[in-house]
Amino acid sequence: MAGLMDSVNQRTQLVGQNRLELLLFRLGSKQLYGINVFKVKEVLQCPVLNELPKCNPVVRGVAHIRGGTISVMDMSQATGNAPLDALESCFIIITEYNRSTQGFLVSTVERIVNMNWEDIHPPPRGAGKENYLTAVTEVEGNLVEIIDVEKILAEVSPPDHVVSDGVIDEEVTAQAQKRNVLIVDDSAIARKQIKRVIESMGLQTILKCDGRQALDYLHEMIEEGKEPCQELALVISDIEMPEMDGYTFTAEVRTHPQLKDLHIVLHTSLSGVFNEAMVKKVGADDFVAKFHPDDLAKRINDRLKTVNEGSLSESE
Template sequence: MAGVLDSVNQRTQLVGQNRLELLLFNLGGRQLYGINVFKVKEVLQCPSLSEIPRRNPVIRGVAHIRGGTIPIMDLRQATGSAPLEDIANCFVIITEYNRSTQGFLVKGVERIVNMNWGDIHPPPKGAGRENYLTAVTEVDDKLVEIIDVEKILAEVSPLPSDVSASVIESAQRDTVVCKHVLIVDDSTIARKQIQKVVESLGCKTTLRKDGREALDYLNHLVEEGKDPYHEILLIISDIEMPEMDGYTFTAEVRGNENLKKMHIILHTSLSGVFNEAMVKKVGANDFLAKFHPDELATRVNARIEQLTNEGEHVG
């Protein structure tokens, strides 16, 4: 266990190689779960928790850690099962998502494994619309499920999803934008959030679940004799995705003569540990930490204005 805890903050060198490291854990049963180490700030034995009034039942309390107060969410209860018992003997995985810090209560922490994003796959069809999985993989012939944390956070502590009226008013809504915004994200919740923002500005959207699907879509446009640059206003892509991550996707686009001019915004919950040098290395145009509707809408508006100023026909 000490080896796992000591190594959590030392695993950032795999970024950009279509690789990741998963911290494996369990929720009291035989099923293994995984979380990207890049999201993990610390793992510790569950500290003493303080009750908070009118709390969501999933939040078991708050912990006072290193001068801060952090909500602790029962990950087993959040995914629809019975709450964890004997929490004093459980562990807390402290994470940073969407510009906030929170802890996830789990029964046990196993180890860290090095993986290729190509070995991380979308959940099998038929798992149900209300499932809490964003991906699955295998480790030592055992199924590992990767939980859609953004879905849990949206249910337990929803973020504002509406664009401010002033930002919408600044959009060029007198122009019907014929180009689509390509949204690439493995989280159903994240795709819906981004889609709502983009469509509130009068733009149309095309959705894909991972970098591989998005790249195939762009190449298909080329095969049809279309120029993706003239079909798509911009691409908003997550970084963490099964099959192909956002860094690799961006690098593939930039290395393709037919696609290299595409405007790409990397939009990710990897706040706090983001490596700006990597964005420049793979050639993304911009980076935005999830999730702030006004900031995202402002970037889309700026792209429309940029094309208009360049004389590009957008509608």
């Protein structure tokens, strides 16, 4: 186990090639689950946990690790199953999401597998709206379920969806209300969060679940005689998505003569300098880490100012 994460830093080169690596784990049953290695900081045998009074029952306690304290959530319980027992034999997957570090308690950690996003698919329609999956895939004949971690985090510690007073320039947004914003994200929770911010600014939204759906939608607009660069104020896209990731989606858009000028903001729970470098590499216009309503609203506001100035110049 000590060597399991040794080469994670070298694995980041897969990002941007529509590839990823999954860390496979189990939650007390034969079912395999997966999490993107790029979000994993460390895997540890479960240390002694200190209970917290009056906390969400999903939080099994806090652990002191590397000089810091992190909360540890029972991923089995968080997804509606029985809590894990025999904690001394369990593992903690320490992750970084949305600028914060947290641990997820799992029963066993298996191995890392190299995957192509094209082999990772949205959950089957029969799974229902309340499931905790963002995607599914198959590894050596076994179904692997990829959990919507953002949904778990939103339920344990609901984020603030309200944009602070003074952040939104109402005059700017009023001039751009005929424009739409395309939201691309495989997490239903993330789509709702982004949609609330955008609609609070008086704009309309179009929602797609992955890069492939979004690209198909843009091509359909062109076939119908529409001009995406005129109708869309901007595109806000996640990076990690089944079928086609945000980096590949952006690169595809930039190679199309009628789409290449679309303003694309990559909005993701992946963080770090690496992502900023990838933004430049694939030609995205901006990068915003999830999920901070004020930060997102400021970027949208700045973009709308540019859109309005461009429209004014054309009218003159």
